[in-house]
Amino acid sequence: MILPHLPIRGIELPGTAHKGLLRSGQSTLIRLPGEDALQAIPVQIAVLDADGMILWVNKAWESFAVQNGCPPQMTFAGVNYLAVCDAVVGKDSASAREFVSGIRSIISREREYFSMEYACHSLSERRWFLGYVTPQETLHTVVAHVNITEQKLTEARMRDINQELQTMVAARTSELEAATDALIEETSERRQLELKVLKISDHEQSRIGQDLHDSTFQDLARIILLAEVAKIELSQEKNQTAELLTEISLVARRTADEARHLVAGLFPAQLEQHGLEWALRELTAEISTRGKINCGLIMHSAVDFTTNAAFQLYRIAQEATNNALRHGRAQNITIEISESNNTGRMVIRDDGTGIHAQANNAGFGLHTMRYRAKALGGSLEIGPAATRGTTVACSFPRS
Numbered sequence: 001m002i003l004p005h006l007p008i009r010g011i012e013l014p015g016t017a018h019k020g021l022l023r024s025g026q027s028t029l030i031r032l033p034g035e036d037a038l039q040a041i042p043v044q045i046a047v048l049d050a051d052g053m054i055l056w057v058n059k060a061w062e063s064f065a066v067q068n069g070c071p072p073q074m075t076f077a078g079v080n081y082l083a084v085c086d087a088v089v090g091k092d093s094a095s096a097r098e099f100v101s102g103i104r105s106i107i108s109r110e111r112e113y114f115s116m117e118y119a120c121h122s123l124s125e126r127r128w129f130l131g132y133v134t135p136q137e138t139l140h141t142v143v144a145h146v147n148i149t150e151q152k153l154t155e156a157r158m159r160d161i162n163q164e165l166q167t168m169v170a171a172r173t174s175e176l177e178a179a180t181d182a183l184i185e186e187t188s189e190r191r192q193l194e195l196k197v198l199k200i201s202d203h204e205q206s207r208i209g210q211d212l213h214d215s216t217f218q219d220l221a222r223i224i225l226l227a228e229v230a231k232i233e234l235s236q237e238k239n240q241t242a243e244l245l246t247e248i249s250l251v252a253r254r255t256a257d258e259a260r261h262l263v264a265g266l267f268p269a270q271l272e273q274h275g276l277e278w279a280l281r282e283l284t285a286e287i288s289t290r291g292k293i294n295c296g297l298i299m300h301s302a303v304d305f306t307t308n309a310a311f312q313l314y315r316i317a318q319e320a321t322n323n324a325l326r327h328g329r330a331q332n333i334t335i336e337i338s339e340s341n342n343t344g345r346m347v348i349r350d351d352g353t354g355i356h357a358q359a360n361n362a363g364f365g366l367h368t369m370r371y372r373a374k375a376l377g378g379s380l381e382i383g384p385a386a387t388r389g390t391t392v393a394c395s396f397p398r399s
Contacts, residue, residue, distance in 0.1 A: 044145040047136075050107055052082030055140065064145075068122060081143070092119070099131055106133045106141050117148070128152040191374065224252045276310035280317060280335055291325045293332065300338040312372040313337075313346055313394065316380070319365045320348040320392040328352025328390060342398045344378075351389040355382060369394075 035056075038045055044061040046054050054077050062076065085100035095118045102114035114133040121127055128151075132144045227249040271279040280297050287295040305313065317335050324330040330352030337346045366382060369392070373380035378396030385391045 042147075046081065046143045048081055048103070048107070048141045048143060050139050050141075052080050052103065052107065054079050054081050061145075095119070102131075103133050103141065103143065106135050109135060125149075126153075220252055220255055224249055227252060271310060271314060272307050276305050276313060276337075279310070279314050280337075283314070283318060283321065284333075284335060287321055287325060287333065293325065293330065295321065295333040296335070298334060298336040300336070309376055309396070312376050313396075316369045316372050316392070316394055317346065317348060319369050321350075323365060324348070324350035324352050324390060328354065330389060339398060344396050344398050346394045348392040349385055349389065351385070351387070354388065355384055355390045 039058050041058065042060055044064050045058045046061055047056040049055050057077055065076070082100050082103060085096045085103075088096035095116075099116050099118065102116055105111045106114055112135065116131050118129060118131065119127070120129050127147065127149045130146045130148045132142075132146070134142050134144075136142060227246075277297070277299055284295040284297050287293065321333050321335070324333050328350055330350035333348065333350045335346070335348050337344070339345070369382075370380045373394050373396065376394075376396040378394060381391075381393045381395075383391055
């Protein structure tokens, strides 16, 4: 029933004109077909005439009014329900006016159906109702109020749960975002550290190679020259010291050759000028000569590389071939470079003792190769070859 407990302005009850029509112990002015069935429905129902006068109410309407302290003369048959709603004052008067306006629109047949959800709280509990107003063929209007408190409370609980879930999700999302940001920062720092390690390593190798070239190699060349001059002078005197000087010269030349190879490996000065293919052919020729094995290069296409890419790939090939020669004791080594779908690939294969023997002896070198592959934006795979030996494959984007 709409707002039975709200304060109502003093009004003259129009229902008194019908007081003589009421029978003792009854609150109805008419008899409805199927009245017994309507009495059993727990929904509060009232029938109004064209003026808004209450003609009939069911027991649920009566009980609700009595339980909520509403005088029977204000809500039972013979009372103008529109006047009761119009007289409501207080904070919920707007809801009463909206509901009575809907009733009038049905009575005047301006619309065929009206419903409205409203709060109807008592002093002891919070309640909500859904009011329905529908017209009847006899120019009567039926008003029904359905208690939807459980539904509203459930909706409120669902909203609370949903809000709690949203808060939990937001908190968890914030935690994940923070963890992600920390991981990104850590990954970035690690990558910067790897690049710094590579830069320091390359700088030191270049410095050592330059020092060898500028000092040690020059001293060896001077020793060779002096030994040759002394050998010539002593040979004219037929002195046996000439034979010793000859041996000194041979050792010095051999040492100079070793130093030249070392300088070439530490400081590949011609790499930027001649390109990666030239540098790798020099590397395979050196390994073939120095190691007395078969080391070759296969280029599937004339691929151009930036200076940085060429340098990193050269170092990877250098490390892989040295591992195969020194630790894997390989007899055949192949360096193969190809390109497909804008992705470059360099594969070094050998027939040595396998990855386990190399890994145990060249752990730092393997890590360095992986760092270099990352510096190219690529990846490095190391594993056993098809038959025997080791395969080192570096894949990298060409863009």
